[in-house]
Amino acid sequence: MENNTRAPLHIYIESKPGQVFHKDIGWLELKQAESFDVYIKEYKDEKDKLDQKHKSDRKKAYNDYSRKFDEVQKEDKKSDEFIKQNYEKAKAGQVKKETYDANLRKREEGMAARQKQYTELSNEYHKNLETIDKKHDEDVQAAKDKYKSVRWVHQLVGDRRPELTEESFNESVGIGTTAIGFTFDEFLEGGGAVYLEPFWEGTKPQGRYPHGILINAKGKKPEVILGEWTDAQNNKITNPLKFGSSVYLNIYTGALYGNNIQVQLKDKDQVIRIVTLGLTNADDKLFATEYLSNNTEERGKEDIAKQGALFERAVSVHREKRVPGSAKTGYLVEDDNNKYDGKAKGLPNVQKSKFVVYIDPLWETMGGESLEIYPVVYHDKIPGKQKTLQDCILKVHKNAKDEVKVDNSNSNKVVVLSQVETDIAFFHPCQYSLVTGEYNGKKATIFERIKDKYKNEIYYRIVADDKEKPITITIADLKTDHCAFENKPEETHEKKAVTIKNAPSSYKNLNIGKNNISFSVFYPKPTHAQALDMMSLSGVKKYSYPIALSSCAISKPLTVEVLPALYYEVGFKLAAENPFFTGQTKSYTQRKYLGKGGFFNKKNNKKIRKAQSNAREENYKNEKQEVKEGRLSYNQFEVALEWGFNDIKEEALTLSGEHPVLNIIDSAMWVINTISLLSFNKEADEAIAENKNKRPDQVKKRDKKRNAYLAKKNKTLSKIPFKIEIGQPAFAGAVKWSYVASEKEGGEVGTLYEVKFKADPLIEIKGSLDLLFVATKIPYVGQVVQGMTAVADTVGSADDFWNQVVDFFGGGDDYKIQLDIDYYLDLFVSGAFKIEATATKYHTVDGFKENDISPSVEIKFGIECGGSLKAKFGNVYSVEAEFLGSAYAVLNVAKNAETNSLECKYQGLYATVKANIKTDSDNLNSNTEDNDAEPDEKKFLLHDGFAYEFKLD
Ligand SMILES: [Zn+2]
16 A cells, blocks of 8 residues: 555646647647646546545535435425315315314415424534535545645756656645645746656655656747846946956847857947947957956967857856846756755846956957946847847946956857756656767767757768778767657667668668677778868868667768878978978979959958959069068969878879969968068168158268267277168968867867978068168157157156256355266067968867967167266266167067967067166265275166957958
């Protein structure tokens, strides 16, 4: 008997119109939030029987009562008829009056007796009813009592069927509850499910229908209500924040629980807004960027793991004390680890997406030093599919004092998917959610339900050589316990989860298990002609092996595609040996570079294309264009190509026409030419002309001064380099490409490019004086040079300035300074464009593997000055000093592969002064100890740095 009562319980829902019940999954689908009754089915059945019996007992009692009542009534009727007849007869004299009177008396007596009988019958009936009702109540109570130790699971469901234990009950439903008035709350609308199941205390709930049930409600009005920027205490942020802060963005929603929303953060662009009087698409987009390193200070461009225009985030329910009035709220029971105290604390919760936004310092480049960030939210189910929250603004300013940190991450993930499944169809108990593959010792994740469920087809692509090796595919978590074909043993997924689509003979060494399949694959060595055809991934011939992975919840066709272990290597060079090309051939073919952008060419706008076609025409016109001072242009290079299979070199190939591989070389060439355009050509011509014609006196004067100084130092002018020297360009490189399985995207194959390239120097300049003037013509650099000249001029006029001050206050000659400064100014510039990209690896699916191609240039511009100084401060004391000084600026130009732009960083203007000062010790007490001090070098920042960048595409 004990065993019987302990059989798992079943659930019963009192259905309502509009509800859809999916029996195979055990899922009750509601159109919207609503209330209804839920029972323990066993109790409900028994109670129904008792109710039935109660009804029939009551009916029986009534019938019994009616019958008895009728009998009395019949007697009454008979008596009534008799007396009426008797009366007629008495009236007609047929019956004596005495007899009639006696009969009448008797009738009255009878009536009184029957009245009594009626009362008795009624009393008896009501007493019976009472007994029946009491019995029924007792029976119902006894039925209920059988379930005294019943607990209820009542919980939110995540991305998989609930995994339950005997502790999984919810104390807000009292022990022994046999029926619940259940309410599905509005704040849970959207698709996320609730699971409900009654179970015997101390036993494990079953976690499935007919014992328990999943309930969800899509809701009729999915919406984005409002947004708020808050700190860790959920206070709204109103003050401008520093870059590097991290804050919460709260997007309050309705009927979107369990869904993923996409959020675009934008910076209001004031100038454009004034013109257009509203929000525009021209507002700066702020990207979500995931970095590999959490350290902002040391972060380089190679630390960018992923970047996306949208933040994909989950809508969930959050416990929050303060919520906006329009938000969708409800109560969830606090998890007190089931203290068995029968106390359940309801905590206010709200439907929203709440996520950390890291105010990426990179956004300063995207939107400027002052930002007003607002979100645009995208979801297919909301009206218009998007909503701009223009009142939800976070102010950020470079000089802001406030910093908020709600999280110690210095990164923004691009995608954070909801861990709440809204498509309950995937909850069919016969299901899987993870498929893995293994080939040649490498494991790959081929399918993950949350991420890949809407893909129509899945692929497992591998690269093979000509040796046969096994490939294995496994459904990691196949569950077929309650397959819909349970009653057809031959069709159940227990046996049919993995099937092949082609004839078994086309899969070598085929072995199909309950949840896995393995067979052998290889790729025969291609012929010369095939190798030529397969130089790009789109031309590769693949061997396909179609498979099907089936369950009741989810079924996917899977195709194994085998690609060849081919590789190609191209070497290219200009005026240099090529140490990078590992190929055997030494015969390079000459090619002409036509100013194409290579990989940077894809998104080019009309303007850039026009510039390129002009450059091409120019190249054709000046076929003999030479590399000379100030005019660097590369339009010639030499190239060689070979192919191999399975890491073994096969033979040389001839590059014909416009092969895609030339894109790689073109990319490098295009960057080189763009950099050289930045600094030279027209500007150099202008500068030289101006220097010759307009500034001869200044140049002469400075030469004279310097000659005088140098003569004293026993140096001559000829030792100072005036000539501009430009180093010969030389570069060499090699690109190897092959088809390689992705490490980030399971089952994908991409092209891996291995680039080795070096240009040292590409351009090198050494010079002085006049070249500095050339430098003033370079955009941005010119400002720096002018700043330095101003420093030099100020040094020379310091005494004049001081003496004017003395005169103004009437100090007299005693206080005047004699500052005899004998100085030279030497202006120098040196710089070398160098490009180095050794062992750079780029995979078309995974991105850069090691370092990026990094063309960079560091140009140092500066003034050197030196001299001696004699100063007499009135008649008080004198000072003698020797000094050496320099002021220099460093400009760094580098390519950022992620944003595809050239970044120019001007690192600031510094001055260094090294001085040895002798003072008249008789007159200056305090400085005596300084006389023998070591020269002291000091560094001053005269001018802050700045950075700018321009896009390459
Ligand atoms: Zn099944």
